[in-house]
Amino acid sequence: MSKSSKVVPGSIVEGFVVCPFDNVHRLLPSRLAVHLVRCARNFPSAKMVRCPFNVTHVHSVADMMTHVACCPNRSTMVHYMNPETLPPVEPRPADFCVQSAEDWDAEPPAKTYNPRTHCENNFLILNPQGNAPAVRREIRERERRRFLQNNQF
Known part of the structure; x- marks a missing residue:
């Protein structure tokens, strides 16, 4: 059985580009730049x-x-x-400054929050993590006494 090598219209060959150095080379357009560099080495006299x-x-x-x-x-x-001849570039918007009566660098009119004083005044249970066992025991005892004095239990 002999197979014929005919090019059928509408086949894959239509999307290929012919190499200018060698007419037999057919390649994808995306590969043409790389191929030309390599193929030019093979044809230095061209x-x-x-x-x-x-x-x-x-x-x-x-x-x-x-x-x-x-x-x-x-x-x-x-x-x-x-x-x-190019279209003009849009001008940058002018810098503007908003006038305000606020001063963010000034101290606030209210006192700042201190969590230690809040816990001492509101009878919250402290969790003495990160301390030695003896220190934790001492903190727990002090908290029990403080709660008992203020009738919280």
Whole structure:
């Protein structure tokens, strides 16, 4: 059985790009830049030059002047060289300062919260963690006496 190698229209081959160094090479457009670097090493005698606007555009020296005049990527360089033709940039909003009577650096009119005095005045049970066992025992005894004196039990 012999298999024919015909290219059917609408097949996978349509999405590929032809290498400018070797017409047999067919590759995906996303791989063209990498391939051109490698393929140029295999053809050092080829008089091919790269377009200054797009590295994937490779042409012969004779055709390059024509290509540069009508390259589709030339518009990017023209806009870069002539920035006055670009639309104007929106001006930055002016800095403003809000006048206020508040002074955040001044001390507050109310006293600050002290958790130790709050616990001593409101008969809360203290949890003496992080102390030695003897110190914890002493704190618990002191708290029992304080609660008994104020009839909290």
